Amino acid sequence: MMPSGDYVIVEGTSKGTLAGKTREGGKMPGGRLCNVFRFRDDLIASVHIYLDPDYTGEMKRVSAGKNRAW
Numbered sequence: 001m002m003p004s005g006d007y008v009i010v011e012g013t014s015k016g017t018l019a020g021k022t023r024e025g026g027k028m029p030g031g032r033l034c035n036v037f038r039f040r041d042d043l044i045a046s047v048h049i050y051l052d053p054d055y056t057g058e059m060k061r062v063s064a065g066k067n068r069a070w
Contacts, residue, residue, distance in 0.1 A: 006045075008037045014051075025052075 002009040011034050013025025025031025036048040 006039050008039070010035045010037070 001011075011032070014031050014033055015022075015024035017023070023031045025033070030052050032052040034050040036050075037044055038046045
């Protein structure tokens with residue numbers, strides 16, 4: 001979690017099963033998320049949700065390298 005002025009940014013991981021394949025963020029390339037909250041008058045004024053679209057880690061990543069640890 002990273003607060004900055006009127007914003008709080010939260011990074012995290014998710015896990016689950018999709019199309020019979022298990023995924024777990026932090027142990028594979030997919031399954032990561034980031035939420036950006038903006039506050040006004042002590043209430044959430046807006047939220048933006050960003051998810052890694054590669055839930056199952058099947059996409060080829062140029063920068064991944066063969067020995068990349070997730």
